[in-house]
Amino acid sequence: xxxxxxxxxxxxxxxxxxxxxxxxxxxxxxxxxxxxxxxxxxxxxxxxxxxxxxxxxxxxxxxxxxxxxxxxxxxxxxxxxxxxxxxxxxxxxxxxxxxxxxxxxxxxxxxxxxxxxxxxxxx
Numbered sequence: 062x063x064x065x066x067x068x069x070x071x072x073x074x075x076x077x078x079x080x081x082x083x084x085x086x087x088x089x090x091x092x093x094x095x096x097x098x099x100x101x102x103x104x105x106x107x108x109x110x111x112x113x114x115x116x117x118x119x120x121x122x123x124x125x126x127x128x129x130x131x132x133x134x135x136x137x138x139x140x141x142x143x144x145x146x147x148x149x150x151x152x153x154x155x156x157x158x159x160x161x162x163x164x165x166x167x168x169x170x171x172x173x174x175x176x177x178x179x180x181x182x183x184x
Contacts (some may be wrong), residue, residue: 063085063087063088063172063173064086064173065084065085065157065175066083066084066086066157066176067083067155067178068081068082068178069082070178071179071180072182072183074184075147075148075182077147078143078144078145078146079180080143081141081142082139082140083095083097083141083157083175084138085138085139085157091161092159093114093115093161094111094113094114094160095111095112095133095158095165096108096110096111096158096166097140097142097155097157097158098156098158098168099151099153101150102153104153108167109122109155110130111166112131112140112165114135117133119132128145128146129142129144130143130145131143140157147180149182149183152182153180154177154178155178155179156176157174159173
């Protein structure tokens with residue numbers, strides 16, 4: 062099994078920055094990719110960004126492209142999401158996720174999920 066624990070969420074004003082972290086433990090060698098999803102109030106869960114662990118290839122959703130950067134520290138088994146130029150529309154619970162097969166941007170392909178960390182951006 063794999064356990065994922067997010068941290069780094071908080072409240073910031075529009076234009077501010079945050080860096081989220083996701084610490085993975087357990088059988089992390091079984092993971093092909095890790096990524097971030099978010100769910101805003103009254104909206105469906107949406108994919109934000111993901112990275113393939115072996116190839117270090119990254120993908121970012123159009124809504125956050127140019128502002129968010131996903132990265133990983135393999136030695137620490139940690140996933141990051143650097144969020145710059147935050148806007149109120151970024152307010153959501155951010156979830157770390159991981160999987161072994163399928164596309165890293167597909168929520169249905171994820172096998173493991175963290176509990177989420179709240180990000181609130183005020184205008």
